Amino acid sequence: MSNIQKVTDAIVQQGMLPLYFNADEEVTIEVLRAIYKAGVKAVEYTSRGDAALSNFKKMIEVRNAEMPGLLLGIGTIKNLQQAEEYFAVGADFFISPGFVPEVAAFLRSKEVLYSPGCMTPSEIIAAENAGVKFIKLFPGNMLGPEFLSGIKDIFPKLLFMPTGGVDTTRENIEGWYKAGVSAVGMGSKLISKPLMAAKDYATIETETRKVLELIQTIK
Numbered sequence: 443m444s445n446i447q448k449v450t451d452a453i454v455q456q457g458m459l460p461l462y463f464n465a466d467e468e469v470t471i472e473v474l475r476a477i478y479k480a481g482v483k484a485v486e487y488t489s490r491g492d493a494a495l496s497n498f499k500k501m502i503e504v505r506n507a508e509m510p511g512l513l514l515g516i517g518t519i520k521n522l523q524q525a526e527e528y529f530a531v532g533a534d535f536f537i538s539p540g541f542v543p544e545v546a547a548f549l550r551s552k553e554v555l556y557s558p559g560c561m562t563p564s565e566i567i568a569a570e571n572a573g574v575k576f577i578k579l580f581p582g583n584m585l586g587p588e589f590l591s592g593i594k595d596i597f598p599k600l601l602f603m604p605t606g607g608v609d610t611t612r613e614n615i616e617g618w619y620k621a622g623v624s625a626v627g628m629g630s631k632l633i634s635k636p637l638m639a640a641k642d643y644a645t646i647e648t649e650t651r652k653v654l655e656l657i658q659t660i661k
Contacts, residue, residue, distance in 0.1 A: 583607025
């Protein structure tokens with residue numbers, strides 16, 4: 443099985459992709475431990491600050507030591523240099539807020555999954571023509587399930603994952619699944635800044651487990 447297929451299968455089976463960033467290395471690692479204990483097998487860390495690369499290296503180190511089977515992806519990749527840096531330290535998959543052709547070409551040559559953020563049919567077509575199979579609909583709350591329902595038939599070979607404003611409620615997640623998503627991306631609605639600030643890792647673990655279980659009943 444190819445690496446791209448392995449990552450795709452893990453995200454689709456999980457049904458959601460948790461994503462977060464915290465500048466503090468200790469908080470970053472403890473959140474990772476909490477969501478792993480909850481059953482997460484693929485997670486996106488977002489490259490949104492100066493500490494992101496060093497934190498991600500530490501995540502890889504801790505994953506290798508104590509979290510077998512966990513796939514670590516990097517998000518908010520906006521240029522080739524970032525992609526090369528995170529590839530060098532061992533990122534399992536890459537996600538962007540928009541479609542970056544040179545990143546797509548680089549990662550395709552390495553046989554690594556790349557999921558770009560797309561907001562229009564033109565962007566989705568450009569990504570598909572570059573060999574991308576897994577599309578991040580972003581921002582999800584601006585587009586809504588109706589957008590996906592309207593375009594899904596045009597892209598029968600693509601998988602879609604909305605990110606941005608996806609809520610943890612049954613109603614919200616069910617709406618997206620009825621529209622045809624393969625997974626949902628979940629950031630601050632799941633791993634919130636207040637919970638991280640309070641270092642409330644037990645609640646992060648509990649809430650993550652609840653959402654994973656909820657999605658299995660919806661799927």
